[in-house]
Amino acid sequence: MQLISDRISRVYSDSLEETVESLLQSLGKLNRPYLTAIEEKLLGLIEREYGVGD
Template sequence: MEDALSTVLKHLGELKRPYLTAVEEKLLSVIEKEYGIIDEMPYSFSINQGLGENSNAKY
């Protein structure tokens, strides 16, 4: 991976806030698409979806 991309990913991983700005999110999306790392999970995915009998589990 190119040095510039490694630096960007390192920076995003060191952020102290629990969210990405729109620009950061778009940049990460471009990198993921370029390297074939696509997150197929929809944003509306609930942590309790698909857990079957354990859907009432507490986290």
């Protein structure tokens, strides 16, 4: 199981759209070690869009 921060780091780059960058920053500030179902879906979608999903 990958850490949230590791998943965010794999996607993060200078060429992200502003909305995606803001979402990743928000997910990175969470004070819990898991994502809710909707957060997981959003991060998974971003990973697929940027070609870094599992």
